[in-house]
Amino acid sequence: SQFHRGLDGLGISGTQRLYLSLPEIESVMIQYRDPTDPTRVCWRTFENDIEQVFTTKELEKFPCLLVNTPPREVEELSRKGAKVWQYVNGGKRELCEEAVEKVKQKVIRRRILLKPVFRDCDKHNNGHVSRAQMRQCLLSNGILLSDEELYALEERFNDDTGFNYFWFMREAEPKPYEEPLYTGFMADMKKLNEPKPRPPVNRREKDIVLILAKIKGKVVRERIRVMEFLRDFDRCNEQIIRREDFKRGLSVCKFELTDN
Incomplete structure (x- = not known):
């Protein structure tokens, strides 16, 4: 019961509280049940498994360790309400890829910035807009797509919250790779601090x-x-x-x- 109340209290406000159904909570409690006492739950093990999504345990002991957060398998999880794109009909996937490529080419040729337009429609700043707002943003920038292509984009990037334009921007508005400034700075500093060659011995x-x-x-x-x-x-x-x-x-x- 204490573990159940702890999960029910997750979140900093009522609107951001994590909702879990009773079967989901029971599945979690069964997974982390104490082997010596079935009435208790190993909450520390549960906490460690959750925190590994964002960081590595005892990272302060290994300051040079390269950490990939979140892990790839977590990053590729589909959002709630979104379809598993690998299982969608092949024709729709091809149509969606063609639509994304068409938007990408227009963005590159005309140097359009789509993100500010989508951000103006994103009143809650959660990376989502409605379907009508998505169509309006594309139309206002002169990107004309057929209804079938728009439906394919919605099927690809929609979830329970709306149209995920952050995800859409990653594919439709790719940023050119820019070498970090510190790379050249480190090369100059290394060259500056290199020991000077000794002159020939007299x-x-x-x-x-x-x-x-x-x-x-x-x-x-x-x-x-x-x-x-x-x-x-x-x-x-x-x-x-x-x-x-x-x-x-x-x-x-x-x-x-x-x-x-």
């Missing part, structure tokens, strides 16, 4: 005697105290520092030494 850069002479000359001329720059990296006073810190300290001294 013999003088490998001669330790010449290198020390260069450092000594710089120290004598500018009176640089090298110990003052390196001491900050020796926090434990061990007279030893890391190689990276040694390079950093010498760069602060401005000895103009190359990486080689």
Whole structure:
């Protein structure tokens, strides 16, 4: 009874409440019945199965996981009141495809935007318009179709709410693929952050005697105290520092030494 009341209370208002008939609720309770206690229902299992439609459980543990939401089998479910298009007569399907292709070609050639016209008729903003509004939207844009073609479109895109123009727009008004802007940005950043190729090694850069002479000359001329720059990296006073810190300290001294 608690599970039944929970399903009956789904929704944020009376108009958006999910209606389930008693046989449907009984079927759900039988599916998720507790194997140890037939009077109880495993509501947590039911919740996990429902939430998998929108997201993946424990997604925060796998931030790099690619998630397809909703799953393809859920996305392809027919809406309530809509016909299963695969089981419709082949002649009607061909007629509908011809009508969609005719609308598509006119949209491409004349650069028509159908979505704003349909949106003006969609007062509830639910992606549906009435049959008369659908015909009016097509006619106002100069798209002339026969009655048989209009009936085929209605049979393809109609459901209990009305004519699903969102679904119709996906096929009749395809958008050209545009490469995301971040793709070029990432390529530029990768090129910018690539390590610069090292110049060919000079013999003088490998001669330790010449290198020390260069450092000594710089120290004598500018009176640089090298110990003052390196001491900050020796926090434990061990007279030893890391190689990276040694390079950093010498760069602060401005000895103009190359990486080689």
